[in-house]
Amino acid sequence: MPDADRPQELPARLLTDPEMINACRLRDFARVFRLVKTKAGIYPSMIARRCELTPSRVGEVIAGRRHLLHMDVIERIADGLRIPGHMLGLARRSWETPQALVVTEREAQQPSEPEETPSSLPGPDVDSILAVATRTSLSPATLEAFRSSIEDYWRRDNQHGGEPLRPAIVGQLRHVVELLKEDRPPSIQHGLYGIAAELARLTGWTYFDARQYNQARAYFTEALHLAKEIDDRQFMANVLACMSLQATYQDKPADSLALVTAAQDQARSAIGTTPRVLSMLSMREAFAHATLGSQARTHEAIKEAHRQFERIGQDDPDPAWVSYFDEPKLIVDTGIAHGRLGEAATAEPLIADALRREDHSNQRGRAFHAFWLARTQLDQGKLDQACHTATQALQPASAVASERVSGHLKEFYDQLAPHRQEPVALAFEARLREALPLVSGSTRP
Template identity: 70%
Template sequence: MPQPSEPSELPARLLTHPDMVSACRDRDFSAIFRLMKRHAGIYPAMIARRCSMTPSRVGEVVSGQRQIKDMSVIERVSDGLRIPGQMLGLARRSWETPTVLAPREVAPPSVIAEPKGPSEPVSVLPSVGLDSILAAAGSRLTPSTVRALNSSIQDYWRRDDEHGGEALRPAVVGQLRYVVRLIKEAGEGEFRQSLYGIAAELARLTGWTYFDARQYSQARTYFAEALQLAKAIDDRQFMANVLACMSLQATYEDRPADAVALSTAAQDSARQHGGTPRVMAMLSMREAFAHATSSNRSATHEAIAESHRQFERITGADDEPAWVTYFDETKLIVDTGIAHGRLGEANTAEPLIADALRREDASNHRGRAFHSFWLATTQLQRGNLDEACDTATAALETATSVGSERVTGHLREFHQRLAPYSKEPVAVAFESQLRATLH
């Protein structure tokens, strides 16, 4: 275990807090240091020790009497407080997750660096992760190994839907390291294509778990790795899938122009390289979300219509990538409802989302909680306060079984929308349940 004096990763709620994001962007270290104390319990004396600064200097920065402009000091603050470099306009720091592959086509990838720090004692019991099992067995690379790796990815996605990805992430990252080592050992062998594809999916899944936790900087890092891995084998459809994930993240970061650009690039990539109707339907819906974020009604409606046109072209003969099979009729319906809901078109959105929830698999806890939030939102928009609070309470109950900061963030957002009704009994009851569950 790391020593107490070693810097640890900051809480996601701090790194994604709007005030923290803004302070880092402006390099307002007075605000950063105050936020550190308030949200992470890191006091000025600790800041001074971690960043190799004097306590008096830290005090001057906090009070606004002094500014930090020297690049070497800014880098020390980033490293000492574990603020991702990108948040402060720096290159990725050495302690952040390193690049899986350099953007080169000839040289084999290097193994992901192991975390630095004191050596941990050897455990008596081995890890039960797939990578550890295969390594311990000295398994040589065979088609069955590749099938087992692909199967484990499907299982990871299932468990991500059911429980969220926070607890899953260490296992996924460990398996990613293992696959990268296999790529290096395989060289230009017969399994190269499959291994790169598996590594790309594991990198995307890792990025998704960070996105779901609203740790956007780390999510972008892994999405970028997934793009590089897919590019190495010229899998343009999968690159489109990753771009679509990045587009969705941009909608959450309130960057609608970026979201539109990423979704458009995703469609261009897939269209030029044999994108199936289901793939194109999914990508068009991501474009609809992007336009809805900027309240572009006509463009949103056009993208929704294109998604439905593409979906109608799906046949049983299509050779679909495994990563897009989730986009079925139920997903098409609920996403259509959400896109209308983002535009404030509650009369259109509510029946669509309600219908999808009736169809949806009960084991998809995060999806059901997320979609229930949107149903409650549209019900509130239509003035049905009691019904909206009942739906939001059901979403809250489902959310308790899922580790998803994205879902809990939406439920807090719903609570804010109840402000005009704060004295109504149903609103008071929901607030009480929210506090008991999430605080």
């Protein structure tokens, strides 16, 4: 792009202005646009042109009559106004990093679009024309097809990891968001919002599993906004619970507790929240308390999780997204919560029992739980058992592309440091080195 055509950079004094920083953090684009106008001289018509919005839409945003929620619009604003990605909860934008350095940035490795369109495929303009020409009205069957594909994505995510699936998931999310811009019957529109929210959550989950936390948070936030449009408080609780779990991985236990408490508030304010949902949320609360080291509150939350689980009825209208939280999952999460507290003797039999009963197709879950079992065994001085368990975990770990799995593997290896010269530890290390090329994201010990 010639220099004359490049978007004007925002003044450094504006990008460091606390009011601008706060407005971006909250994605309060009414304030952002006003600040850009008054402090950078970029007027609404210019904002509209640079962000590919209509002038009337910009005017409605500034007047507070419209809120911008969708990721594609937020990305256009960041790029058009040259707002650094981190200020809006996005990954580093391509224009922020010299091209030669882009490959070193983990958060920037996933291009949102291919740089070139293969000659055998039509260009994006032709795609848009064809989409208009072939557009048909949506039916309940169409919504069911979307939901079925989401269930299939989750199944494959458990088996293989979500990173290879992400381009397809994001593509479907963008397609559904485009469908939301048209007038539809209320029931169809409501269904589309729910589907878009689930796709955004799933995208966030794939980034979380890859330990790309900023991108995960951005998509989880989009999922919250979409669910709020249809007042689906149970689903909002689900998304907040995902964010709470991420906070435990980021070693932010206070944030984790705040997020899961907000999730429980949403669930309790919803009509028809099921005991299974409340049980799952109580277990996430137990994780947060355990990470904070609060023994009494962890035990109390575990007790509540089991009490709610006992209330589950055969005909409860559980949302599809909570079906994974079955009895083995309750048991293994109970064991992990005790393990986080350092109560290894209590945790070990619970995790071992759940592993015996767990679905063998869930490779990532089996790898996680086997490493947790090995850690509890090692904490009790059972070196032989721990190394045997961890060796068994290498097979499911190598079958799934998951940075989180690799992280658990490394944590266990680090725990072995005092025992590295023991024969059983040396044998595990040899097996580990054999498996490392197959385990996504692992670093050779």
